[in-house]
Amino acid sequence: SxxxxxxxxxxxxxxxxxxxxxxxxxxxxxxxxxxxxxxxxxxxxxxxxxxxxxxxxxxxxxxxxxxxxxxxxxxxxxxxxxxxxxxxxxxxxxxxxxxxxxxxxxxxxxxxxxxxxxxxxxxxxxxxxxxxxxxxxxxxxxxxxxxxxxxxxxxxxxxxxxxxxxxxxxxxxxxxxxxxxxxxxxSPNSSGAKAPAHRKASKLAKRVIACLDVRSNDNGDLVVTKGDQYDVRNLGKPVELASQYYIDGADEVSFLNITGFRAFPLGDLPMLEVLRCASEKVFVPLTVGGGIRDFTDESGRYYSSLEVASEYFRSGADKISIGSDAVFAAEAYLQTGVKTGKSSLEQISRVYGNQAVVVSIDPRRVYVKSPDEVQFRTVKVSSKGPLGEEYAWYQCTVSGGRDSRPIGAYELAKAVEELGAGEILLNCIDCDGQGGGFDIDLIKMVSDAVTIPVIASSGAGSVEHFSEVFEKTNASAALAAGIFHRKEVPILAVKEHLVDAGVEVRMQ
Ligand code: 1PR
Missing domain, CATH: 3.40.50.880 (Class I glutamine amidotransferase (GATase) domain)
Structure with missing residues (x-):
């Protein structure tokens, strides 16, 4: 021995x-x-x-x-x-x-x-x-x-x-x-110790997350793609980009297989291969989402969402992210008041722990004149709607924004927290790829409503947008795709700006 x-x-x-x-x-x-x-x-x-x-x-x-x-x-x-x-x-x-x-x-x-x-x-x-x-x-x-x-x-x-x-x-x-x-x-005799850093009081650092939206191209290869209000165009190779983000100081890397709702994910061997390769090079948490649900294939074989998730975990994911299927689970739960324990969200968090299950919310802003117009939680918006509306609710969607559902982001967040979600990835279709900043109204509403961490997503265009979201909301992390892909804003610049703004972050 x-x-x-x-x-x-x-x-x-x-x-x-x-x-x-x-x-x-x-x-x-x-x-x-x-x-x-x-x-x-x-x-x-x-x-x-x-x-x-x-x-x-x-x-x-x-x-x-x-x-x-x-x-x-x-x-x-x-x-x-x-x-x-x-x-x-x-x-x-x-x-x-x-x-x-x-x-x-x-x-x-x-x-x-x-x-x-x-x-x-x-x-x-x-x-x-x-x-x-x-x-x-x-x-x-x-x-x-x-x-x-x-x-x-x-x-x-x-x-x-x-x-x-x-x-x-x-x-x-x-x-x-x-x-x-x-x-x-x-190897106890190895050297390699680093110089001690300056000691100061420390809180939980705010995280900066780089997201790669991936999809299969006509050759069956996975390509990174980036959209504009969920309309997509292609950008580069997933493993290379993920390891570059790790080197650049990303605190986490997320892969979202944005066509996962169409094809069966276990048929998606390139995604598993991407995870295996990425996890050999990326020593920060990796999240993968897209297409996690129960599924029966053409031959009639049934796969539980738990099997799908297990395959992702075995291939190197630290967390999985559920979009559409969590919306259906939350709707059913709110209608019946019963936790069946059978939804993908409940099954996966029971076996792997809440901390391994992220729910990705894809809402769209719907302006209203008054909160009484809808049964969903509204916010008083910071800038009025096209007809001078002062309020909005945020309607959840499934299948990459294609179908709207009768549930708001607030209601969904509360429900999935109860069903066992460990974290919420909060996108906003109106802001996606626009570079105009995060939807502060939405993120504040949701991050004040739940006790699990909320990741702010969609709309980052400059370093100031990151300090703004941390100063004005309770978000635990902020995620961006476009500005990192297009190399418009380096991850390090975001971190340095946050340090200057008095926000604690991890520096390498
Ligand atoms: O429903 O469980 O199969 O999961 C599908 C997942 O794929 C969901 O997490 C959903 O958000 C994502 N998705 C589906 N279609 C698209 C699309 O773009 N057509 N991408 C899509 C969602 C949103 C973020 C994006 C941020 C930041 N993209 O991932 O990275 O908005 O972008 P930005 O910094 O450039 O503004 P399921």
Missing amino acids: SNANTVTLLDYGAGNVRSVRNAIRHLGVNIRDVRSPEDILSADRLVFPGVGAFGSAMDVLNRTGMADALREYIRRDRPFLGICLGLQLLFDSSEENGPGADSASTTVVSGLGVIPGVVRRFDSSEGLIVPHIGWNALQITKDTQLLQGADGHHVYFVHSYHALPAVQFHPEKSGATGLSIFEKFL
């Missing part, structure tokens, strides 16, 4: 560990997979990645005898890196019940009991946005070799439950800082 260049990986089979595998390989270290409890005991160094839910992870560990082996390995004081859930499992118990559990229930599930204490859910009634998704600066209070040089650097967190010590964040998704921390665990 004593191959210095090999690390043992505990992949208990319930989630996406492709990001961790890619990061380890990127650092030139080989992976040995745990197949039996003995593999744990004979490990030189062990990484336990943080994916899945507490309850189901403990089930597997207990059933396979790995729980006892892990306790023994840690008792022997062997090198162990528990990432996120891999850390939380060391505690006595957790409030996270795992698949099938009602999030309101307070039953706790027993953990490995190595560290005394309970893993608790963040309380959104205290004004917190939950899940906690994004980049926080490390404040290192105790000297450890592992975190040396990382003080003050931003690393990527994604969790709804928290325990106190150690690597709650994801080094494999924390850019160069994360890779350098990982390297210190994998």
Whole structure:
């Protein structure tokens, strides 16, 4: 077992560990997979990645005898890196019940009991946005070799439950800082530590996200395309662009397969290949959306949306994004008041966690003279409509803006939050590709209404539009496509402007 260049990986089979595998390989270290409890005991160094839910992870560990082996390995004081859930499992118990559990229930599930204490859910009634998704600066209070040089650097967190010590964040998704921390665990004698950054009080950083709208061309290749109020034209190669955005400092990269609502996504092998290649080069979170729904193919075989999503996760996605299907699920829920548990949104978030499920909203502005004209939540608009209207509601659409639905963005956001969405990607068809700025009225209305993070999207044309959206709304992130594709505004310029405006962001 004593191959210095090999690390043992505990992949208990319930989630996406492709990001961790890619990061380890990127650092030139080989992976040995745990197949039996003995593999744990004979490990030189062990990484336990943080994916899945507490309850189901403990089930597997207990059933396979790995729980006892892990306790023994840690008792022997062997090198162990528990990432996120891999850390939380060391505690006595957790409030996270795992698949099938009602999030309101307070039953706790027993953990490995190595560290005394309970893993608790963040309380959104205290004004917190939950899940906690994004980049926080490390404040290192105790000297450890592992975190040396990382003080003050931003690393990527994604969790709804928290325990106190150690690597709650994801080094494999924390850019160069994360890779350098990982390297210190994998190869303890390596140098490569960075100079400590200046220490200052840190909040959750606002995220800048680069989005690639992709579609298949006539040869079946995926091309990046960018529209103007959802009319599209072509722009470049997805993997190349995604890795360039990572290098340029994007905090996340999103792929939206904008023709996904037409074709069956598992038939869409190029998209899976794009994800595999991109996730080898992009060490920040990757989101993929388009066409996630239940589907029956020509031969009559039925695929659940969960299978479709699982394939995306296996290929390297950290989050999936649901558009049209979430609108139908929300409409049904609002009509009946019943959560069936069967919608794609509910199924995927139950198995992969809320934090892995984004709902993408594609609304269009509808002006009205008075709020009484419609049953949907309206806003008093900052600039009046063509007939002098002072109010508007935002009507949701499906199929890439083709069909309008009888539900507003506000109502949809509230409903999908209850159904298990972990984040909202809030587009606006009126602003898409216009470069005139984000729809502040819409984004303020929705980000004030929910406790999950809201990503502002559509309309960014200059660096000032980013500071404006963060100053005037509760958005946690801002996404742009056109200005980054056309290289009109570099990502770094956006970040530097935000720093000048007093908005905390991750700088590399
Ligand atoms: O309904 O689950 O199959 O998902 C389809 C997904 O594809 C949705 O997320 C939907 O937003 C997206 N989509 C569908 N058709 C289009 C289109 O353009 N014809 N793109 C489309 C949506 C909006 C953003 C865009 C921002 C920022 N594009 O993704 O990137 O508006 O643009 P900007 O910075 O250039 O203004 P499903």
